[in-house]
Amino acid sequence: xxxxxxxxxxxxxxxxxxxLVHQEEPYNAETPPGALAAPITSLDAFYCRNHAPIxxxxxxxxxxxxxxxxxxxxxxxxxxxxxxTERTVVATLxxxxxxxxxxxxxxxxxxxxxxxxxxxxxxxxxxxxLADVLAEAGVRPQAAHIAFTGADVSQQADxxxxxxxxxxxxxxxxxxxxxxxxxxxxxxxxxxxxxxRVVVPGWIGARSVKWLERIGAQAEPTxxxxxxxxxxxxxxxxxxxxGPGDGITLGxxxxxxxxxxxxxxxxxxxxxxxxxxxxxAGENRTVARVDVSADHGSTWTHADLDPPESPxxxxxxRTVLTLPPGETELVAxxxxxxxxxxxxxxxxxxxxxxxxxxxxxxxxxxxxx
Amino acid sequence: xxxxxxxxxxxxxxxxxxxLVHQEEPYNAETPPGALAAPITSLDAFYCRNHAPIxxxxxxxxxxxxxxxxxxxxxxxxxxxxxxTERTVVATLxxxxxxxxxxxxxxxxxxxxxxxxxxxxxxxxxxxxLADVLAEAGVRPQAAHIAFTGADVSQQADxxxxxxxxxxxxxxxxxxxxxxxxxxxxxxxxxxxxxxRVVVPGWIGARSVKWLERIGAQAEPTxxxxxxxxxxxxxxxxxxxxGPGDGITLGxxxxxxxxxxxxxxxxxxxxxxxxxxxxxAGENRTVARVDVSADHGSTWTHADLDPPESPxxxxxxRTVLTLPPGETELVAxxxxxxxxxxxxxxxxxxxxxxxxxxxxxxxxxxxxx
Numbered sequence: 001x002x003x004x005x006x007x008x009x010x011x012x013x014x015x016x017x018x019x020l021v022h023q024e025e026p027y028n029a030e031t032p033p034g035a036l037a038a039p040i041t042s043l044d045a046f047y048c049r050n051h052a053p054i055x056x057x058x059x060x061x062x063x064x065x066x067x068x069x070x071x072x073x074x075x076x077x078x079x080x081x082x083x084x085t086e087r088t089v090v091a092t093l094x095x096x097x098x099x100x101x102x103x104x105x106x107x108x109x110x111x112x113x114x115x116x117x118x119x120x121x122x123x124x125x126x127x128x129x130l131a132d133v134l135a136e137a138g139v140r141p142q143a144a145h146i147a148f149t150g151a152d153v154s155q156q157a158d159x160x161x162x163x164x165x166x167x168x169x170x171x172x173x174x175x176x177x178x179x180x181x182x183x184x185x186x187x188x189x190x191x192x193x194x195x196x197r198v199v200v201p202g203w204i205g206a207r208s209v210k211w212l213e214r215i216g217a218q219a220e221p222t223x224x225x226x227x228x229x230x231x232x233x234x235x236x237x238x239x240x241x242x243g244p245g246d247g248i249t250l251g252x253x254x255x256x257x258x259x260x261x262x263x264x265x266x267x268x269x270x271x272x273x274x275x276x277x278x279x280x281a282g283e284n285r286t287v288a289r290v291d292v293s294a295d296h297g298s299t300w301t302h303a304d305l306d307p308p309e310s311p312x313x314x315x316x317x318r319t320v321l322t323l324p325p326g327e328t329e330l331v332a333x334x335x336x337x338x339x340x341x342x343x344x345x346x347x348x349x350x351x352x353x354x355x356x357x358x359x360x361x362x363x364x365x366x367x368x369x
Numbered sequence: 370x371x372x373x374x375x376x377x378x379x380x381x382x383x384x385x386x387x388x389l390v391h392q393e394e395p396y397n398a399e400t401p402p403g404a405l406a407a408p409i410t411s412l413d414a415f416y417c418r419n420h421a422p423i424x425x426x427x428x429x430x431x432x433x434x435x436x437x438x439x440x441x442x443x444x445x446x447x448x449x450x451x452x453x454t455e456r457t458v459v460a461t462l463x464x465x466x467x468x469x470x471x472x473x474x475x476x477x478x479x480x481x482x483x484x485x486x487x488x489x490x491x492x493x494x495x496x497x498x499l500a501d502v503l504a505e506a507g508v509r510p511q512a513a514h515i516a517f518t519g520a521d522v523s524q525q526a527d528x529x530x531x532x533x534x535x536x537x538x539x540x541x542x543x544x545x546x547x548x549x550x551x552x553x554x555x556x557x558x559x560x561x562x563x564x565x566r567v568v569v570p571g572w573i574g575a576r577s578v579k580w581l582e583r584i585g586a587q588a589e590p591t592x593x594x595x596x597x598x599x600x601x602x603x604x605x606x607x608x609x610x611x612g613p614g615d616g617i618t619l620g621x622x623x624x625x626x627x628x629x630x631x632x633x634x635x636x637x638x639x640x641x642x643x644x645x646x647x648x649x650a651g652e653n654r655t656v657a658r659v660d661v662s663a664d665h666g667s668t669w670t671h672a673d674l675d676p677p678e679s680p681x682x683x684x685x686x687r688t689v690l691t692l693p694p695g696e697t698e699l700v701a702x703x704x705x706x707x708x709x710x711x712x713x714x715x716x717x718x719x720x721x722x723x724x725x726x727x728x729x730x731x732x733x734x735x736x737x738x
Contacts, residue, residue, distance in 0.1 A: 232708040234658070234671055248657040254709035282707065284653050288617040289603070302603055338651065339601040339725040340623035341712055348710060356708040 013191050016044045022113045026050035026154075027191070030118030033260050036278065039309055039316065040090070041121035043184055048191055049095045049119060051163050051226065055151035055211050059195040064179075068147070068216035071138030078195055081179065084128040084136075089176050091201035091312040092280055093208055095119035096230050096250050099258070100354035102346045102362070109354040117258035117361070120280065122313050125199045127180035131173050133215070139169070143217035146172035148198050148209035149224070157225035164224030165207045167200055167251065169217075171283075176201045176312060179212065201312030202283035204250045204356075206230045221249070232351045239352045247351075253282030255336040256358035257290055257317075262330075262365055270325040270367040276318035277361065279305070279334035289335040290317045294328055297344075303332075325369035333360040382560050385413045391482045395419035395523075396560070399487030402629050405647065406685065408678050409459070410490035412553055417560060418464045418488060420532050420595065424520035424580050428564040433548075437516070437585035440507030447564055450548065453497040453505075458545050460570035460681040461649055462577055464488035465599050465619050468627070469723040471715045471731070478723040486627035486730070489649065491682050494568045496549035500542050502584070508538070512586035515541035516593070517567050517578035526594035533593030534576045536569055536620065538586075540652075545570045545681060548581065570681035571652035573619045573725075575599045590618070601720045608721045616720075622651030624705040625727035626659055626686075631699075631734055639694035639736040645687035646730065648674075648703035658704040659686040663697055666713075672701075694738035702729040 019029040027050050035045035059078060066074040098119035100112060134146070147166040154163050171177060178199040181188050188194040193210025200207040206226060221227055223244070231247035233239060257279035262268045279287040286308060291300035303317035321330070333342045343349050346359040388398040396419050404414035428447060435443040467488035469481060503515065516535040523532050540546060547568040550557050557563040562579025569576040575595060590596055592613075600616035602608060626648035631637045648656040655677060660669035672686035690699070702711045712718050715728040 232704075235669075248704060248706060248708045250708060252653070252707045254705075254707040284621070300604075335601075335617060336623075337617060338621045338623040339617045339619060339718070339720075340709060340727060341717060343710055344713055344717070348713070349708070351708075358709060 046121040047119050051154035052152040066137045066215045068218050069140040069143035084132050087129045088126040090124050090310040092122040092314045093205045096204040096355040099357040103354045106350045123183045125180040126182035127178045130177040139217045145221050147216040147222035149214040150209045151211040151213050166222035254358045255281045257334040259361045259363045264363050272320050273323045278314040278316045280314040281336040285336040287315045288337045293331045294321045323367045330363045415490040416488050420523035421521040435506045435584045437587050438509040438512035453501050456498050457495040459493050459679040461491040461683045462574045465573040465724040468726040472723045475719045492552045494549040495551040496547045499546040508586045514590050516585040516591035518583040519578045520580040520582050535591035623727045624650045626703040628701050628730045628732045633732050641689050642692045647683040647685045649683040650705040654705040656684045657706045662700045663690045692736045699732045
């Protein structure tokens with residue numbers, strides 16, 4: 001069984017040198033393309049999305065409160081939590097802002113992190129099922145939402161407040177939502193929410209609250225700033241002027257994909273070339289097909305698609321295309337198990353905060369003759 | 370409580386005169402646009418999709434067999450079924466071939482019904498929850514799929530076989546899947562599957578098997594011809610040559626919409642005009658936004674959107690656009706609760722059998738000055 005991370009390790013990111021660091025404080029860094037090719041992302045390459053510095057938590061005195069619309073409010077230590085059945089789920093987490101850089105090429109999005117395609121990673125998460133803890137607390141029928149609050153107080157909210165988010169009870173009651181204390185069979189690192197974090201498979205990363213301190217059962221979604229911050233607003237909306245109910249508050253991830261090889265700056269020879277990447281379909285859907293084109297969509301090649309490691313993970317794909325000498329644009333589009341396909345262009349999905357870019361992936365490259 | 374339909378009523382379609390009848394035998398008819406504007410579709414306007422004539426069933430001697438990977442195989446009469454708790458779900462059903470006509474404009478699809486946008490309707494369904502019947506039978510853990518078989522023997526399969534389909538156990542165990550004996554608080558009509566039919570909310574209509582005779586718990590999806598017939602094949606595939614595992618076997622419905630008013634042949638005056646329609650998001654998703662354009666997508670107006678009658682129904686929308694005199698094309702596109710949007714063009718989603726057309730809706734019309 002994994003040990004709780006020691007307070008001494010706090011403040012150490014323990015990341016590879018080639019992480020693409022967008023911000024040092026709060027630390028926001030994406031996984032390098034090479035590391036995205038592995039089915040499971042190593043701890044030192046797993047992307048980091050933060051809204052505040054790592055909170056200093058003494059794991060011995062730390063407690064998880066479970067309260068709100070419950071029959072038996074709980075206050076649980078890590079030892080208490082370890083008495084529940086340990087469960088493991090392999091799941092991909094992805095920031096709602098992943099691939100925002102492509103949206104910024106359409107129109108600038110000031111004040112937001114310009115994520116490339118690497119704000120996504122996959123781990124083997126272990127801990128207790130949220131549903132088991134909720135059953136112990138006895139959630140009342142009026143509770144339609146489960147709210148999570150972390151210990152990380154963010155200055156990005158006004159007034160500053162701890163990061164939080166909520167999910168509907170239907171999702172919370174599913175077995176796959178974990179309160180995790182281990183990642184890839186190692187103790188959950190401080191950088192990823194030790195001693196305990198939420199993992200909501202198939203949903204935007206923002207709902208997988210780190211440094212968890214409180215679980216609230218309630219009738220409505222949480223009023224936490226970060227719940228509605230993660231919304232797709234209509235293109236013409238002023239993000240400073242909208243109300244909290246405006247826009248599409250994000251939850252499950254929509255079908256999308258990324259091209260990993262060749263990369264945009266890679267110099268490859270014309271001729272048969274392996275093109276590879278991954279695709280991800282959120283909640284209750286899988287990736288059914290990935291098409292790749294080197295001729296602006298006149299012809300499409302169906303890529304070989306790996307089965308998912310679990311119903312909650314990305315799926316890698318690859319195919320060989322014959323590339324012409326000179327400039328080429330590769331396009332990849334994924335279809336989910338309902339035969340829904342990605343939008344053709346980032347222009348269609350552009351939105352003022354730059355979330356949920358699930359437009360087809362594009363890579364421009366120049367091939368040597 | 371609704372009565373079982375009498376055998377004497379068999380063979381009577383009881384439909385309005387303005388149904389758009391594509392085939393008399395088997396009877397395939399779509400709901401007229403006017404009737405699609407009501408939240409609940411009247412029985413005499415509900416669309417009909419058949420693969421065979423209505424089977425003649427004596428409801429007194431009729432039995433439902435529940436067998437396969439179960440601890441207690443069952444043989445249930447209608448009286449036995451009525452001893453379970455009666456449940457009601459308002460749900461939209463939609464044929465996977467809905468709006469095939471738009472795909473046929475891209476490239477012909479021989480031998481298939483040229484459905485317009487009316488192979489969709491909504492009813493209040495009452496009956497027993499499939500989950501309750503499965504619990505009574507004691508489904509074994511190895512059963513990953515629940516197969517349904519109707520009494521309607523179709524000549525469209527070779528050799529002829531009863532219509533059937535299956536759904537995964539996860540969906541079958543959800544409370545919303547019904548074995549229905551009533552529709553809009555009236556006895557289920559013979560035309561819609563009396564004495565008993567399946568209703569799988571949020572999934573393509575083909576899985577809501579009518580004239581139900583058998584439920585099988587099994588490890589794999591059903592081998593019934595119509596299970597894999599309802600697949601989206603790659604555009605270049607020859608539908609006569611593909612294997613049963615090829616393509617995307619359809620289940621949940623992807624986000625889509627239709628424009629009801631003004632209709633394509635309507636002569637309207639230029640100026641402010643109400644544009645209205647409906648949108649539908651399947652399984653676990655709702656319609657989050659509908660955009661309408663009269664200028665080929667240069668500008669989009671967000672329509673007013675009704676809340677769904679239940680999590681399983683369409684949502685109607687309306688807005689006012691100022692239409693110019695002369696020829697105009699209206700375009701409507703819907704976004705689901707994950708911020709996934711419909712494909713821009715039927716060209717993108719064209720497939721050899723013409724299923725799952727969820728491209729944006731287009732209506733061309735000419736406005737009087």
